[in-house]
Amino acid sequence: MKCPFCGNLNTRVVDSRPGKIDLEVRRRRECPECSQRFTTYERVEQIPIMIVKKDNRREEFNREKVLTGIKKACEKRAISINQIEDIVDDIERNLREINDREISSKFVGEKVIEALKQIDDVAYVRFASVYRDFKDVADFIQELKGMISKECLPLEFNAISDKPDDR
Structure with a gap:
């Protein structure tokens, strides 16, 4: 070496x-x-896992790409690199256990979102905002409303009209 x-x-x-x-x-x-x-x-x-993108392009699964995306979402948060690497390891292991040679990028993205939701709300919202392509503040509010019970929200926040979820 x-x-x-x-x-x-x-x-x-x-x-x-x-x-x-x-x-x-x-x-x-x-x-x-x-x-x-x-x-x-x-x-x-191992046999490469092919990721099917939104536009139906296919590319080989790249753990470094997933790691980089999660690192960006976790910047300036109290999340160790070991926690981040564990998330990527779990996702890769999960993909390999599926035994399907082609997996949609949506599936991978949702796995990342699930994992981040468990460890840090801010990192979760950051990743979701990019992955789900939030267009404006209303998208953020909609996501946050789903995370917080109505009793915890200030009245002004509850008064904001619900934007239909078009994802």
């Missing part, structure tokens, strides 16, 4: 253990040249 710090091709494995997801091995490596340590993950190559 090539050292990411100095480029040396001769690194050694210091520690090996099972990864967070099935069929993954986490390895701690050390470079004899620069003495830096780094972590690599080894995974069994």
Whole structure:
């Protein structure tokens, strides 16, 4: 394995253990040249999951893309990178368990929304606003109304007319 710090091709494995997801091995490596340590993950190559986009284009599932989207939604929130990675791991595991080679992007997006709703309301609304393509403040209000019981809302908020949900 090539050292990411100095480029040396001769690194050694210091520690090996099972990864967070099935069929993954986490390895701690050390470079004899620069003495830096780094972590690599080894995974069994699996049949790619194809994601069917809204416009019917197909692209291979990219866990980094999901991770980036969740990180953006969780910016400046008290959510650890480990929690975020656990969400992505769970979603990927769930997709692989379906045993369907093509899965709609809507299904993946809803899985992310469900997971974020469990850990942080603000991150959930941020992700939902982009994923569900909120057009204006009324869309945000509609989403928030669904999250909060009527008794908790101020009278002015309840007085706002309901916009029909056209999603």
